[in-house]
Amino acid sequence: MSQRTEGTTCVPWPRSAQNQALAPHRAELHDLPAGPALPRWMQTLAFWRNVERFMRAGRRRYGPMFTVRVFPWGTVVVITEAEMIRSVFTGDPELWRAGESYEMLAPLIGERSLVLLDGAEHMQVRRRMLPPFHGEAVRCHEQAIAAIAAAEVQSWPYGVPFELTERMRAITLEVMLQRVIGTAEPQRLGVLRTALAQAVQLQPRLLLMWALPALARIDPWRAYNARLQHAKDLLREEIVRRRADPQLNERSDVLSLLIGAEELDESSLLDQLTTLLLAGHDTTTTALVWALERLVRHPRALARAREDDAYLDAVIKETLRLRPVLPAVTRRASRPVQLGGYQLAAGVTVMPCTLLAHLSPEHYSDPEVFRPERFLEGEGAGYTWIPFGGGPQRCIGATFAMSEMRIVLRTVLTDAELLPDRARGEAIRNEHVTLVPSRGGRVLRTGAPRTGERSQPR
Numbered sequence: 483m484s485q486r487t488e489g490t491t492c493v494p495w496p497r498s499a500q501n502q503a504l505a506p507h508r509a510e511l512h513d514l515p516a517g518p519a520l521p522r523w524m525q526t527l528a529f530w531r532n533v534e535r536f537m538r539a540g541r542r543r544y545g546p547m548f549t550v551r552v553f554p555w556g557t558v559v560v561i562t563e564a565e566m567i568r569s570v571f572t573g574d575p576e577l578w579r580a581g582e583s584y585e586m587l588a589p590l591i592g593e594r595s596l597v598l599l600d601g602a603e604h605m606q607v608r609r610r611m612l613p614p615f616h617g618e619a620v621r622c623h624e625q626a627i628a629a630i631a632a633a634e635v636q637s638w639p640y641g642v643p644f645e646l647t648e649r650m651r652a653i654t655l656e657v658m659l660q661r662v663i664g665t666a667e668p669q670r671l672g673v674l675r676t677a678l679a680q681a682v683q684l685q686p687r688l689l690l691m692w693a694l695p696a697l698a699r700i701d702p703w704r705a706y707n708a709r710l711q712h713a714k715d716l717l718r719e720e721i722v723r724r725r726a727d728p729q730l731n732e733r734s735d736v737l738s739l740l741i742g743a744e745e746l747d748e749s750s751l752l753d754q755l756t757t758l759l760l761a762g763h764d765t766t767t768t769a770l771v772w773a774l775e776r777l778v779r780h781p782r783a784l785a786r787a788r789e790d791d792a793y794l795d796a797v798i799k800e801t802l803r804l805r806p807v808l809p810a811v812t813r814r815a816s817r818p819v820q821l822g823g824y825q826l827a828a829g830v831t832v833m834p835c836t837l838l839a840h841l842s843p844e845h846y847s848d849p850e851v852f853r854p855e856r857f858l859e860g861e862g863a864g865y866t867w868i869p870f871g872g873g874p875q876r877c878i879g880a881t882f883a884m885s886e887m888r889i890v891l892r893t894v895l896t897d898a899e900l901l902p903d904r905a906r907g908e909a910i911r912n913e914h915v916t917l918v919p920s921r922g923g924r925v926l927r928t929g930a931p932r933t934g935e936r937s938q939p940r
């Protein structure tokens with residue numbers, strides 16, 4: 483790899499007066515930090531195959547700010563330092579367009595999804611969606627989540643290794659069904675459970691459909707789209723039924739609170755509900771699996787997390803620091819802008835890299851080591867810890883996710899004795915946009931079933 487990005491000048495902005503006089507126009511279009519000169523398709527392959535390796539190599543070779551060319555965004559300036567990330571997250575939302583940078587998600591979550599909106603429209607819809615995500619509203623779900631987790635843990639086998647991913651997926655799906663959509667009637671719950679289980683789990687090869695939309699006409703893409711459409715039809719029915727529910731005002735699930743606000747029309751509501759399911763399911767599942775994957779390999783931390791809720795919170799934060807689930811977020815510059823001494827052209831995507839920001843030796847002692855105590859000692863302040871992104875587009879479900887993780891982990895640690903199936907930690911693997919444990923989080927449950935427990939291998 484060369485020290486320069488193809489077609490860039492790699493010269494910081496503002497330049498000397500002499501340089502500006504020589505090539506001001508060219509600089510305006512092409513002034514980018516250095517980065518790999520490999521063709522775009524090769525960088526794209528390297529990025530999607532192993533984003534962790536790709537990002538670490540970029541940081542090592544080019545420093546804290548570098549340029550890559552990656553599908554589907556095109557020219558991407560990766561930024562890794564807290565202060566620069568803060569300036570983007572807290573900058574003008576009309577300039578730093580998050581929705582535009584996520585536009586490839588439209589076929590999945592719907593054109594009117596909160597994720598795809600920017601500026602004033604984003605603020606308006608987000609304000610309407612906020613009530614179910616405030617601390618008070620989130621606390622209403624605690625008991626139900628604990629019961630869902632306890633029922634699932636009861637079914638875990640003893641003495642044979644199993645993958646946590648499927649088990650955590652079952653819990654987070656049930657939480658979505660009962661507490662986000664708020665379905666209670668058993669038959670309806672069964673139909674939705676089957677349909678959503680098939681739709682919310684994104685397949686890695688879905689990425690190809692962004693590159694070649696024509697693939698949507700053939701299997702397996704056609705089949706996935708049909709499953710997604712079926713799930714959306716059921717969700718639409720759920721919205722209609724709930725609107726007509728005379729007890730709507732007494733309900734505490736997320737959908738009922740959104741309907742109660744009465745300011746989102748039906749098609750917007752459907753897109754927002756689909757978004758909540760797709761944005762909240764795989765992410766929370768993966769974060770839970772990583773937390774247990776780390777804890778079973780750190781028995782002292784596990785023992786303390788069992789006894790001490792503040793420490794359990796620190797474990798969750800440390801897990802999201804070292805294994806942030808989503809490696810980066812994006813913003814697209816809507817007009818030319820200066821950043822870090824460079825003059826970026828309109829249309830450039832800026833990518834605050836969560837993964838690298840979380841490994842900064844300036845902000846974290848022994849940054850590669852799993853040490854939850856650091857969060858009790860004051861590390862992780864401000865924009866040095868950004869697993870949920872930041873600014874006006876920061877994850878709306880962050881409080882919900884943290885609360886769900888706390889309750890599920892507390893239940894698992896109380897009800898099950900787990901050991902790793904191998905001493906060595908699991909590697910980070912790309913699965914479409916998330917970073918998952920390479921072996922699905924394999925563990926072994928020790929001890930023996932209590933009377934009445936229905937342990938069963940899957």
Ligand code: HEM
Pocket residue numbers: 580596597598608662757758759761762763765766769806807808810811812869870871872873874875876877878879880882883
């Ligand atoms: C550990 C679990 C989760 C992680 C790591 C996570 C992470 C993220 C990240 C990185 C973003 C983008 C933020 C940005 O661009 O600055 C985001 C946005 C979003 N997340 Fe989450 N998320 C999680 C759970 C959830 C849950 C449980 C829900 C809902 C029930 C949810 C709903 C959303 C929505 C709607 C957005 C878009 C917000 C907006 O554009 O205003 N997420 N999330």
